[in-house]
Amino acid sequence: MIPQNSPLANYLSHRQDIDAAISRVVQGGQYILGPETAAFEKEFAEYTGVGYAVGTGNGTDALHLALRAIGVGAGDEVITVSHTAVATVAAVEMAGAAPILVDIEVGSYTMDPTQVKKAIGRRTKAILPVHLYGQPADLAPLIRLAEEHGLHLVEDCAQAHGASYHGKKVGSWGHVAAFSFYPTKNLGCLGDGGAVVTNRPDIHKKLIALRQYGWDRYRRSQIQGFNSRLDELQAAVLRVKLTHLDENNEKRVDIARVYDHSIDIAGLELPKPVPQTTHVYHQYVLRCPEPPVRDELISFMRDRHIQTAIHYPVPVHLQAAYARRLERRAPLGTTERAAGTIISLPMFPELSHDDAEKTAFAVRDFFAGKR
Secondary structure (H helix, E strand, O other), X not given: OEOOOOHHHHHHHOHHHHHHHHHHHHHHOOOEOOHHHHHHHHHHHHHHOOOEEEEEOOHHHHHHHHHHHOOOOOOOEEEEEOOOOHHHHHHHHHOOOEEEEEOEOOOOOOEOHHHHHHHOOOOEEEEOOEOHHHOOOOHHHHHHHHHHHOOEXXXXXXXXXXXXXXXXXXXXXXXXXXXXXXXXXXXOOOOOOXXXXXXXXXXXXXXXXXXXXXXXXXXXXXXXXXXXXXXXHHHHHHHHHHOOHHHHHHHHHHHHHHHHHHOOOOOOEOOOOOOOEEOOOOXXXXXXXXXXXXXXXXXXXXXXXXXXXXXXOOOHHHOOOOOOOOEEOOOOHHHHHHHOOEEEEOOOOOOOHHHHHHHHHHHHHHHHHHO
C-alpha cells in the first residue's frame, strides 16, 4: 500500500538525530519550558522572519491564543473560511468570538478577498485567512482591508510551513500567526505541538502569559490564562526537523512535478500555484469533474493499493455541530462544490519517485477507462 502520508517515514529518515535529541532531553531532566523550547522558539522565529515565536501545546491552541493576544473576545466577530480543518473555526469560538464564514477562490481554495469585504461589520475584530494545502492565501488585499477598517490580520499557517508570499514567509505578514506541528505537517513533531509568531513585543509578552495561567515572572496570574506549552521533547524533535524543512519542501515540490507532468487529463483540475507565491504542497489536491467520479476514483486507487484522502469532505458550516448556528453572510457555493469533488494524492517527502509515478499512472488509467 502506498500511504497518503507517513509520519513514520519522516522519523526514520532522521532517526539518528531525533533519537539523540530525545536522549539529550531525557537525560537533561527538564521537560517543560526548558532550553530546547527556548532554542526552538528562537530558531523558528528566525526561519519565519519574525521577531518572536511562542511554543504551544497544539495548533488549535496556537490559533486560540493568537486571537486572545490581540484582544478578540465575547461580542467580536472573526471572518474566516468554511473550507478548512474544524480547528480554525473551533479556535475562534474558544476565544469567545463568532466566526463569520466566507467563500474561497476557485483555483487556490483560499479565502476570497472580495467576499471578505462584504462580510465586514461593526463587530468585526479580525480577518483569519488559512494558507491551505501549502498554498498561501492572497494576503495583499486582505492586508489593505485590515488597514482600512482597523482590523487585525491573523494567519493560519498550519499547512504552510516554509511557504512564501511575494518573497516573504507566511506567518510574517499578519499581526500574529499560528502554526501546527501535528505529525503529518510539513514540520511535524512526534505528538501535538504548535507555535504563535509575531513581530510585536506587546503581543509576545501577552502570549507568554496566556500559555501559562496568565502568570507574571513571579507566577502570579495577572490575566486569565490557559495551560498550553510546547514540551521539551517535541521542541527537541522540531529543532532537528527544522534544519531539514526546506529540503523536505523541495522534495514535496518534486513529487508535485511528477504528478503535474504525468497527469494531463481534460476535466481534471490540478493544483496551480498562485503567481508570486511558493506552494509547499502539504497536500496535492486534484479536483474531479463531479462527486460520483471522485468517489469512483477513490475506490479505484484503493484497489490499486494506493491510499488517498479528502481534505475536507464536509465544510464546517454543514457539519452537525455548526450547521444551525454559524453565520454566513453570502453563499458558499465554491466551498461546497470543492468539498464534493476534491481528492488528495499521496504526498510526503519520503514518497519515492517510482511510487509517485505509480500513483499518477493509476489516475491516468482510471480516466482512460472513463472515456
